[in-house]
Amino acid sequence: MNIELDKNRLPNHVAVIMDGNGRWAKQKGKLRVFGHKNGVHSVRETIEAAAEIGINVLTLYAFSTENWKRPKTEVDALMNLLVSSLENELETLQKNNIRLNTIGNITLLPLKAQKGLNKVMGLTIGNDRMVLNLALNYGSRSEILEAVKTISKKVVNNELEIENIDENTINNHLYTFSLPDVDFLIRTSGEQRISNFLLWQAAYAELYFTNTLWPDFKKADFYNAIAEFQNRERRYGKTSEQIKTT
Ligand code: FPP
Numbered sequence: 336m337n338i339e340l341d342k343n344r345l346p347n348h349v350a351v352i353m354d355g356n357g358r359w360a361k362q363k364g365k366l367r368v369f370g371h372k373n374g375v376h377s378v379r380e381t382i383e384a385a386a387e388i389g390i391n392v393l394t395l396y397a398f399s400t401e402n403w404k405r406p407k408t409e410v411d412a413l414m415n416l417l418v419s420s421l422e423n424e425l426e427t428l429q430k431n432n433i434r435l436n437t438i439g440n441i442t443l444l445p446l447k448a449q450k451g452l453n454k455v456m457g458l459t460i461g462n463d464r465m466v467l468n469l470a471l472n473y474g475s476r477s478e479i480l481e482a483v484k485t486i487s488k489k490v491v492n493n494e495l496e497i498e499n500i501d502e503n504t505i506n507n508h509l510y511t512f513s514l515p516d517v518d519f520l521i522r523t524s525g526e527q528r529i530s531n532f533l534l535w536q537a538a539y540a541e542l543y544f545t546n547t548l549w550p551d552f553k554k555a556d557f558y559n560a561i562a563e564f565q566n567r568e569r570r571y572g573k574t575s576e577q578i579k580t581t
Contacts, residue, residue, distance in 0.1 A: 338555065338558040338559060338561075338562050339562070340388060340558060340561055340562060340565065341565055342388070342389060344565050345388060345389055345390060345561065346390065346518035346519035346541075346561070346564055347390075347391050347392065347515050347518050348390075348391065348392040348393075348394065348514065348515045348516060348517045348518050348519075348536075349385060349390050349392070349393050349394070349517075349518065349519045349520075349521065349561075350393075350394040350395075350396070350517045350519070350520045350521070350532065350533055350536075350537065350540070351381065351393070351394070351395050351396065351520075351521045351522075351523075352396045352520070352521070352522040352523070352526075352529075352530060352532055353374060353377070353378070353395060353396060353397070353523060353549040353552075354522055354523050354524035354526055354548075354549055355370075355523050355524025355525075355547075355548030355549045355550070356370030356371045356373070356374040356548070356549050356550060357370050358370070358524065358548055359373065359374075359548040359549065359550045359551065360373075362548075367409055368408075368409065368412040370548075370549075370550055371409075371412060371413055371416055372416065373550035374549045374550050375416055375420055376550070377549050377550055377551070377552045377553065378395065378420070379424065379427070380552070380553050380554045380557070381393070381395070381552065381554075381557050382424075382427075382431075382433070382467055383427075383431070383554065384554040384557040384558060385465060385557065386431050386433060386464060386465045388558070388561065390465060391465060391466065391515070392465065392466045392468060392514050392515060393465060393466070393467055393468065394438070394468040394469075394470060394514075394517070394533070395467070395468070395469055395470065396470045396473070396530075396532050397413075397417065397469050397470060397471050398413060398417075398439075398470070398471045398472055398473070399470070399472075399473060399474060399530065399531065399532075400439075400440075400472055400473065400474035400477060400531070401474070401530075401531070403472075414444065414445050414447070414448050417444075417448050417451070417452075417471070418447050418448055418451045421451040421452065421454075421455050422451065425455055425458065425459075428455065428459050428462065428467065429458070429459065429462070431464060431465070432462045432463060432464035432465075433459065433462050433464055433465045433466070433467050434456075434459045434460060434461075434462040434463065434465070434466050434467065435452070435455045435456050435459045435467050435469070436456065436466050436467070436468045436469070436514075437452055437456070437468070437469050437470075437471050437510075438468060438469075438470050438471075438473050438478075438510035438511055439470050439471045439472040439473030439474070439478075439510065440472045440473075441471055441472060443472050444471060444472060448471075452469075452471075466514065468511075468514065470532070470533075473510070473532075474531050475531045475532055475533055475534040475535065476531055476534070478509055478510055478535075479505075479509070479534070479535060481508075482505055482508035482509055485508050486500060486504060486505070486508055505535065506535075509535060509536070511533070511536050514536075516536050516537070516538070516539065516540070517533050517536045517537040517540040518539075518540055518541065518564075518569075519540060519541050519543065519560075519561075519564045520532075520533070520537050520540045520541070520542050520543065521543045521544075521545070521557075521560050522542075522543070522544050522545075523545055523547050523548060523549045523552050524545075524546070524547070524548050524549060525544065525545075525546040526544070527544045539569070539571055541564055541567045541569065543560050543563055543564065545560065
């Protein structure tokens with residue numbers, strides 16, 4: 336790696352919106368599924384790159400609640416790719432001490448995908464170098480909505496006082512309850528949108544948009560993105576001077 340990175344200033348949690356598989360395939364005169372297949376190589380490169388530099392949590396937006404609207408053949412192909420990737424990558428996850436976690440309602444995924452996910456999550460539960468967090472059938476608004484409902488029920492049942500509801504209460508009712516906030520959010524393919532992804536968790540995230548299409552996104556691209564993160568000044572509402580003196 337010839338990109339200079341400061342190991343003491345890494346984002347703790349990096350989230351990625353992997354976008355552009357379809358356009359990549361179209362540019363090559365191929366079907367969209369060809370783009371997804373090649374996107375899997377970028378998934379692998381990104382996981383390895385993140386683990387190698389010491390990122391603690393990597394969240395990948397693999398399938399949104401809106402993605403069900405795609406043609407059935409494409410949805411089926413994405414689910415099959417997920418299943419085969421889980422089978423193929425288990426060894427790499429174990430070797431690299433990576434724990435698999437999911438966010439989103441996975442009970443609505445095909446049984447084969449659920450089984451594969453539960454198997455790999457179970458087998459990697461003790462791994463502690465990095466959490467690979469796959470967002471599957473995930474939507475941020477519905478996640479927040481469900482949290483509001485659960486919290487409301489606790490209030491109605493006198494298990495919780497309204498005065499005691501704070502940001503931690505909300506955090507603890509999200510799929511990401513055990514994970515830190517997102518520090519850095521990457522989106523490929525030139526689109527500059529958040530697309531219902533980690534809206535609460537990315538409140539203070541630095542955003543990074545690159546024109547590179549997901550299947551072309553490789554280790555060096557990930558490191559370039561991290562280098563850019565390290566050039567940003569995170570102020571959390573304070574002034575630049577205040578940040579420099581703390
Ligand atoms: C976006 O490209 C990509 C997706 C909706 C899915 C990402 C899935 C993979 C990379 C493969 C399987 C995942 C795992 C975790 C093994 P797009 O189809 O929206 O591209 P477009 O915007 O150019 O149409």
